[in-house]
Amino acid sequence: MEAAFPAVCLDFVTFGRTYERQTIVGVMRVRRLFLLLLLAPIFAVLASAGASANPVQRDHVRVTLISEVESVRPGDTFWVALRQEIKPDWHTYWINPGDSGIPTAIAWTLPPGAEAGPIVWPAPIRFPLGHLVNFGYAGEAWLLTEITVPVTAAPGASFDVTAQANWLACAQICVPEEASLTINVPLATETRADPDAAVGFATARAALPRPAPWPASYAATKDGFRLALAMPKEMAAAVSDSFVFPEQLDVIENGAAQKRRATADGLVVDLQRGVLGLKQGEKLTGVVELTEGKGAGGQVHHFAFAAGPAPAGALVGTSEGDVGGGLPVALLLAFAGGLILNLMPCVFPILSMKAAGLVRLADGERRVARTHGLIFGAGVILSFAVLAGVLITLRAGGAAVGWGFQLQTPWFVLFLSYLMFALGLSLSGFLRIGGGFAGAGGALASKPGKAGAFFTGVLAVLVATPCTAPFMGAALGFALAQPALPALAVFLALGAGMAAPYVLLSLSPALLRRLPKPGPWMERFRQLLAFPMYATAAWLVWVLAQQSPVSGIALALGGFILIGFAVWLVRQMDGSRQAWRTVYAALAAVAFGGALSTLHFVEASAAPAPAGRAAAVADAEPWSAVRVEALRAEGRPVLVNFTAAWCITCLVNEKAALSTTAVKNALKSKNVAYLKGDWTRQDPAITAALAAFGRSGVPLYVLYPPGGEPIVLPQILTEGGVLEELNRI
């Protein structure tokens, strides 16, 4: 027994071991099977994709082709990224690789009818090697490409995107690598973003250079180019470091120092010419890296720019705003703008009545008329000089003001509306001061004689300020980007343009003879012209309502009644006895004083612009620079409308071009985000944004195509023009 037991025991043990071993083997088999099951899809993918695996690991770079969408609708476009994960210490290249190297190239194989756009490159970094330098990427780079799916593709079919990518990986030495990558994007009835790719693409877009929001130009220097970026001077002063990466090969000496300085007109960078340089008239394009602030808190920004050659004769290092051709063109535009001001609804009545008055003059009075014409001109030009002086002084003091700044002050708006109302009453014939309107002194500046002529000029300018005529925006934007003297010259040209028609009429009997003969029609015409004045007054009240909603309207309406009452009282003075005349005069003075006192009470309401206005146009959301950035990062096209309630051109454009059904539909179908910057009240952020485009006033319309440079639309919009621009994106 004793012997047997151990045997049994042994047996048991043996059995047990055997059993155990079998179990282990069994577990192993299951595991292997499980592993195989797990790997099967991967093997299957590998087998089906053949050479076009995705991702592909090469010695120095691992590449992955990534789609932003999980399904796409025929006719739509979508973005794909070639992701390069680069081995530490190695780099790949930007579109301009610098002194050596080769940019990554992608050859696309797509289903018939499909198209791939160019690579959209993230902002590069520098890789210095001795005195040479390369431009490219380390770590991880996402090279984005937009793919267009033909409308004819059938939903449900497969859409294979194959990228043959060739790149050069370099550390001290260089190794060319390549891979063929394929992804399949299912065609569906709807384009749906792939949530897994969202973060990656958002990060990738954040790494793209943003279109430079300021005009860029360059001028040739002795040994290269001087690049001028017309950013606000405060911004230029905040730049602690900069580097210009040109897109063109060998256009500059890549490794040479780039001397930078901040000027009143922006940032100026001196670049040394490279072996290829620029051809006559060729644009210098590229990316500028700007570091804002110093040390750890320094922020690096990248902006894509396209700098044209600065116009001949332009001062090196000054910006040229929106006006090609520099000062002479700006002066011409300003003069033309001044001429057009004569036709504005608020100005036309004043000047046409004055002109009509000239016709009545007897020959003997012509000399006087001539003198008065010249004095009127002087009044206009001097008023513009004063306005320019105020504007230039304010801006020199650092205030963010632009053209039309007067109308951002509620009391001034109210004052203008009273003025318009009073002028309307006088045109209607209710208000007869100083013996009527018959003379050459005109209906409006009530004082007869030279002083009257002068103040008519002042008045004309005063009422003209809200009407920033076409051409004037660009010219004034130019003016305000200039030193004081050229700026003043532009304003004076504007005044000369405005004064010209009347002055010419008063000087030339030949021209006068061409005017219609005087007669009873003049009285009717005069009364008719009162209505544009009332309309202007009403419009100004509406402007005021944007700035000072409730109390503003109440005060204005009260003011109108008081003015009306004062006018009625003054009319009662005619034919009344002396005692009553005094009473009427006193009461009229009180009423008028009451009207004026409302100016004191109307104050800018501190509340932000009422939402109602922004919402007045469907789908418009309030503008902010941050919002624009965010939308652009999403890849959405953005249309920005900088406007103000007191800007007639803006309102006409909105009605005629931006609010039409066709444009609204186009905005919707292109998924355009429509933002509105309301400059009715002072808003330094909007003033800065306008300045960024070389403007100092509204309207300004900017269309940001996805990934592209912003397009500035004309100041006079047409429905067709807007649609054309929208269709282009």
Next chain:
Amino acid sequence: MNAQNLFKAGLTAGAMFLVLGLTQAGAAPAIGQPAPGFTATDSNGKTVKLSDYRGKVVVLEWTNNECPYVKKHYGSSNMQTLQKDATGQGVVWLTVISSAKGEQGYVEPAAANQLTASRSASPSAVLLDPSGKIGQEYGAKTTPHMYIVDPAGKLVYMGGIDDKPTNNPADIPNSKNYVRAALDEVMAGKPVSEPVTRAYGCTIKYQS
């Protein structure tokens, strides 16, 4: 302007001239100007001076035998064919190696000769420039980087070997060989129509 400001302005102007002078010295040589002269030692220990070849057309070829772009043109015999055609017409072909000691492409004289033999190359001489002095005088940046000096000693071409910046030898038949075109023009006594082009290849591994 008071005296102190005047002094400052003078100082600034002086400094600017100095900086300008320095950058000018470092700038690449210009087409139509005398090519920078040099004295170098070749792979056979012989002293070679550029001025020795006055009256002849001289081609300078910067190279690095381990660079994939150099391999493209040597592996396909593109470079060797050009060398034979050129030297056959009396052109002096100087291959220059500016890689610093210890860097990629640096070779001892014997290895340089061995490379010439094994690749059936036919340069007139292989110049060893481990200090990088000649390379920097010419502003050579890549391998290959090509220069042509005319019989009067003036620089008439600088740039790439051809217009297809790839490492794929299959691109050679479809590319325009700038050096061949320029040599044809120089030999015919005509001005070079494309005197400056983009050089492509590996960065020259200069002494740092």
